Amino acid sequence: MESKEALTISEPSAVISVLERLGDKERHVAVGASLVDISHSRIKIKVEDLQASTHTELFDVSRHSELLFARQYFRLGSILSLVVIPTNSEALCYYFLELDRMRCMNK
Structure with missing residues (x-):
């Protein structure tokens, strides 16, 4: 399975957009979150809403265990911690702890 993510932060909320691909099938997921805590190098967000495309039958976690790991923290009420990683480039890098x-x- 292949996935791509994008993060948009617009205080007091954030959106994580995920594109999952399995073979020639794909599924789009939008994870709406609220900002719980912000510091110089960390951001904590709480998952408040999930919107997914209708191809859920193509991504059965009982047949594809890697999907279960990829999605386990994208549940309503989950708290995710992002650590900002300093770089020498113009890129913004962050690490999802969970x-x-x-x-x-x-x-």
Whole structure:
């Protein structure tokens, strides 16, 4: 499975957009969140809303265990911690503690 994510923060909320691909099928998920805590190097968000495309039958977690891991923290009420990683480039990099994922966004 392949996935891509984008993060948009507009205080007091955030949206994580996820594109999941499995073979030639894809599923789009929008995770709406509220900002719980912000510091110099950390952002905590709380998942408030989930919107997914209708291809859910194509992503059965009982047949594809990697999907379960990828989605386990995208549940209503979950708290996610993002740590901002300093870089020497113009990219903004952050690390999702719960998901064990680092992502970078360019200008």
